[in-house]
Amino acid sequence: MQTRLILLAGTSALLLVAGGCQKHVGGQVIAVVNGDEITQQQFNAELNVAKLPAGADKKAAMAQVLQGLVDRKLLVQQAKAEGIEKSPEYLEQVMRMQDTLAVDLLVAKQSKKIATPDKAAIAQFIAANPIMFNLRKHYTLEQIAFPANADAKTIHDLEPTHSLDAIAGVLKAHGIAFKRGTGQMDSAKVPKAVADRIAALPPGEPFIVPSNGAYVASVITASTATPTPDDEAAPIAFNLLRQKSVTDAMQAQIAAAKATSKIEYAQGFAPKPK
Structure with a gap:
């Protein structure tokens, strides 16, 4: 009888513990x-x-x-x-997400230390980038898109072309499939160096840029002056200056970390000297 009582008491204790774990x-x-x-x-x-x-x-x-x-x-x-x-794919993606989150939070923390651009800096930025502001344009484009894995011989043969038809002829000769179409481009959304070169092209002269895993050859068929309104220019310049300051600060931090870190690469994976 005493043994039975002990067993029952133990069972009750287990039930109490289990019940306590319920949420x-x-x-x-x-x-x-x-x-x-x-x-x-x-x-x-x-x-x-x-x-x-x-x-x-x-x-x-x-x-x-x-x-x-x-x-x-x-x-x-x-x-x-x-x-x-527990799969390798899951663990790899979790690690990547954790790394991305850590970097995002570090950038957010560092950005709080960046000085806010003043009015003089904003005015200077607007003056130095007219193609984004008072000389801003929207272009209508005729285009040819072809795979970015075109070989070196094809790229070499494209260099002397001066029209989309000539580009199409070179691609056909090399057996490379392509698509023709139209597009739009905002000069304010293009890097300054590229926008300046495009603006300086003779009428009808094509230019080729990489885009989403492909090359896109374009010719400007029309352009419309669309200067950025004054009330929008300052906020845009402010945000771009902030982004550049944060990027520069993070690049400096990376350079400093590399200078004091030991980094080893497997055979064939080391970066090439610039």
Whole structure:
């Protein structure tokens, strides 16, 4: 009898411990999915990402966002049940995401230390980049797109061409498929050095630039002067100056880190001298 009582007592203790591990809704926990909590903080973060439009039914939208979180938890649980979180592909992507997040937070921290551009710096930037501001243009283009893996002989034969038809002839001669079409270009969205060279081309002269894994040969067929309004120019210049300052600061930090770090490369992977 004494043994039976001891066993029963032990069983009760196990039940109490198991019951204590169960998670329940309450406080900051707004839902529990098979033991996985969804907190108010997680829900608020999802709402911020959703960016509900003005005039939306907020109650219905919030319910939909929460249900999306629940659905995601269920899918995550299924993925874990199938061992996906232990796969090399998953671990590599997690590491990449962690690295990206760490760098993003470092950039955000460093950007707070960057001096704010003053009015003089903004005015100087606008004056130094007229093609982005008072001389800004929108171009209409006739274009030919072809694969970026064209061989060196093809690229060499394209150099003396002075029209899209001539470019098309060279590509046909080399058996390279291409597509013809039209496009638009904003001089303010092109690097200054490139925009200056394009603006200096004779009428009808093609130019070739890489774009999304391809080469695109273009000829300007029309241009429209679209100077940036004065009330928009200063904010644009301010943001670009800030971006450049942050980029320069991070590049300096990388250079300093490289100077004091030991970096080893496998055979054939070392960077070539500039």
